[in-house]
Amino acid sequence: MTENEAGPTEWVAREEVGVGPWEGEWPADERYDPELLANGDRRNVVDPYRYWRREAIVSDVDGRRHPFHVAIENFQHDHNIGTVVRTANAFAAAAVHIVGRRRWNRRGAMVTDRYQHLLHHEDVNGLLTFAATEGLAVVAVDNTPGSQPVETAELPRECVLLFGQEGPGLSAEAQKTASLVVSIAQFGTTRSINAGVAAGIVMHAWVRQHADLAQAW
Known part of the structure; x- marks a missing residue:
């Protein structure tokens, strides 16, 4: 079967990605x-x-990482962490912080974790101590009452974007101690957005406000 004959759900062999030996x-x-x-x-x-x-x-x-960090709570083995790491790498985040369980499924990271700084904290207090030491504002992301729409909120330039787990969302402790809580506007029937998708939306919101687009590839 040729590429033109392939159906919409069928895969066709592609050329190997990347480059061959140096010529x-x-x-x-x-x-x-x-x-x-x-x-x-x-x-x-x-x-x-x-x-x-x-x-x-x-x-x-x-030499050109952005001054925002990304943190995600991992108290129940969240499978979205790999996607979060991959997206943080794409936006050149300063670091990704895993809060809770140290182990996480790296498959979704697509090996980008080799190029991204990763830090671990046993609990939210550990993350907050780091943020205070580094002078970083903590921005919690959750669709809770009183949160500001990320579409109109002014995100701090030097900050930690803190995300909860799929399902339970952010812990009460994380919401209580954050300097700003933002939510993503939704218009459908679902109660929440996938944590990996939400992280990408909020990181891009930061990029739109603060990044020098002339440095993008």
């Missing part, structure tokens, strides 16, 4: 990885980072 004389720049130059680079990275060592990529991103 021509190898670059002398130490940021390049000899193994990748020899064998090709099939990683999930943007083209400007092709063939670079992982450490070189992280160092380069560190």
Whole structure:
């Protein structure tokens, strides 16, 4: 079956992603990885980072990370954390904080956790201590009474965007101690939005308010 003959729900084999072995004389720049130059680079990275060592990529991103952090409560093994990490990586968040259980399903991160700073806190108090030490405002995201619509709220530039788990949402302690609580406007029948989707919406709201779009790829 050709690509044109494939039905709407059928997959067709695609060319392998990434690039093959480096052609021509190898670059002398130490940021390049000899193994990748020899064998090709099939990683999930943007083209400007092709063939670079992982450490070189992280160092380069560190020079232009945004001053917002992302935190998600993980008291019941939330499966959305991988998606949150992947999105935080796409928006160059300063770090992702896992609050509660240390272990989480990394499949949804699509290996982006290798390039994203990750921190763990046993409980909300640990996260709040970190935020206070770093001078970061805590912005809780939940559709609770009294929350401000994120579509019109002014998000602090240096902050921690704190998300709850799928289902129970943010813990009462997190809501009580946050300096700002925002919600996402909804117009349908569902009571809540998937935590991974919600994180992407709010991170993008921060980007629209504070990011220098000239630095985007």
